[in-house]
Amino acid sequence: MNWLQSWRCGSALTMLLTWIWCYRTSDGSTPIMPDHHRLAFLAEQGSDADFFSAEAIDRLHRCLEHTPLNPMAEFQVVCRTADIAVGDAKCFEISGKRIGVYRLTEGFYAIDDPCPHAGASLARGCIEGDVIHCRIHHWGFGIKDGLCREPHFPQHNVQTYEVRVQNDEVSIRTPPHERDYRLNERLM
Structure with missing residues (x-):
């Protein structure tokens, strides 16, 4: 028995889990769900009988390939x-x-x-104490708390x-919607 057949055998459980992830709106329109799951097409397949068709299950499988297995934030090694x-x-x-x-003396x-004002790299700016100053317009941001201090x-x-x-x-703890389990090339 392949994974598709075993999944179809457990369709009641699968249905329950699917409805936990997405639900129909009160007027029966497209389900409301987190953008990154992209499961809306399955809920609109028609009756529950063809909801678990091989094609629908294959689409669900392809969709879930791009969903992190652990929805909690994780640490990623950067250097x-x-x-x-x-x-x-x-x-x-x-x-x-x-x-x-x-890296400050404290850790x-x-x-x-990116500087929210002009988009320049803050890491290339000037560090004074625990404040980083953007090299373009010299806006200052708290390195420890992220607060825009000057102005x-x-x-x-x-x-x-x-x-x-x-x-x-x-390592940096990254939010789940930004995590793809690989670190891209260093910029500088």
Whole structure:
């Protein structure tokens, strides 16, 4: 018995799990669900009998290939501790998102790299204490908390990421929607 046949045998359980993930709106229109699951096409296949057709199951399988197995945030190794000197920063790209990793005397910190004002790389800016200044317009952001400090514009704060140092490796906790289980090339 292949996986398709065994899955079809357990259709009641599969139906239950599918309805946990997505549900029909009260007017019977397209189900509401998280964008990254992309299961709406299955709920609109018609009756429940053909909901579990081989074609529908194959589509579900292809869809789930792109869904992380663990929906919880995970740490990803980005570099070794020796790669970043105290008072320095490097930028890494993780799943298409640029993240700056900073090493201060107190430890390692990570924030979104693009300046929300002009898009320049914050990691290439000037570090003064625990503030990084953008090299274009000199806006200052807290390395530890991501707050936009100079000028004080709370709407321009940058995202911070939890950093872990273990066995001489620096890891960043990435949210599940940004994680693709591989680290792209270093930008600098």
